[in-house]
Amino acid sequence: MRNLLLIAIILFISLPSYAQNEDEIRVLLFTGGHDFDRGAFFGMLEDMEGFTISEVKHPNANDYFLESRASEYDVILFYDMVQEISEEQKAGFESLVEEGIGLVFLHHSLVSYQSWDFFKHVMGGRYHESGAKASNYKHEVKLNAKVIAPDHPVMEGISDFMLFDEIYGNVEILNKVTPLLKTDHPESMPLLAWAQEPSPKTRSVYIQPGHGPEVFALEPFQLLLMQSLAWAAFR
Numbered sequence: 001m002r003n004l005l006l007i008a009i010i011l012f013i014s015l016p017s018y019a020q021n022e023d024e025i026r027v028l029l030f031t032g033g034h035d036f037d038r039g040a041f042f043g044m045l046e047d048m049e050g051f052t053i054s055e056v057k058h059p060n061a062n063d064y065f066l067e068s069r070a071s072e073y074d075v076i077l078f079y080d081m082v083q084e085i086s087e088e089q090k091a092g093f094e095s096l097v098e099e100g101i102g103l104v105f106l107h108h109s110l111v112s113y114q115s116w117d118f119f120k121h122v123m124g125g126r127y128h129e130s131g132a133k134a135s136n137y138k139h140e141v142k143l144n145a146k147v148i149a150p151d152h153p154v155m156e157g158i159s160d161f162m163l164f165d166e167i168y169g170n171v172e173i174l175n176k177v178t179p180l181l182k183t184d185h186p187e188s189m190p191l192l193a194w195a196q197e198p199s200p201k202t203r204s205v206y207i208q209p210g211h212g213p214e215v216f217a218l219e220p221f222q223l224l225l226m227q228s229l230a231w232a233a234f235r
């Protein structure tokens, strides 16, 4: 009888936490192709409650699109910067977007796949590495961030803030995106974050800041990232 009681107590204690895990947003994180401060970045991710993060690194990360394993996640967080992708992997990604997946593109992922237009369409823009309309970057810049869509779920509880991070200039931004955050800094691209629904079941967000520890430590940036992941995941 005492054993039964013990089992009942253990079940009672363990059930609620099991239910909580079921509610967690499953994030598939793509990295590789560009260095970043792993300690500071993963320190920030570990402090985010309600998310389970699984990292895959290039050169093998895009195989997730071949095996449909990416569909086991609610949202993909792109923090990679790569050009290599096979036609089969592209097709796998395109069907995933059609079936429905959350997509959050962070910082240097804007440089990935310079000649793949479908990726530009779901990202909402492109940093051009070369050519007549080449983009540019500048490190360690202090700039302002102004909220331009205060009623959008991604922006909930976020007010205008200052940040210290890398900026990008002369970037192509597609007209169809919903602007979320802008800056007055003359050398930066005018938008710092935007959202869109590239297919009826897929939502995407692009966030430009995200180079280093100074911005990872900022509460408005953390909120922006968490709420982007949640919104893209239809939560």
Ligand SMILES: [Zn+2]
Binding pocket: 107, 108, 166, 210, 211
């Ligand atoms: Zn950077």
